[in-house]
Amino acid sequence: MNRKQARTRLLELRDLLTARHRRIERHLQQREEPLPQDSEERASELAGHETMASLDDGARAELQQIERALARLDAGSYGRCERCRGRIADARLELIPYAALCAACAGA
């Protein structure tokens, strides 16, 4: 995967995640009405809330990794492992375009 392809993939991924992130934020905002009185119903409401919130954290973390990968592209260090400085395999970058570590360092 060359740098141009990598950038395109990263930007696509960022758009996708940003769109998802916005949808989740909207979803959370809509849920600011009072919770149901029934305790069982309330429990399931809260569980749903937590799932959405954790999804949101996951998307945010992924977005940060994408931003860092784009910065590495600009710096010319994209595709280099941040720990051992070794080359990250193309197959791994195809799978995770924002991978910062090689498979060995990531413990995969």
Ligand SMILES: [Zn+2]
């Ligand atoms: Zn490594």
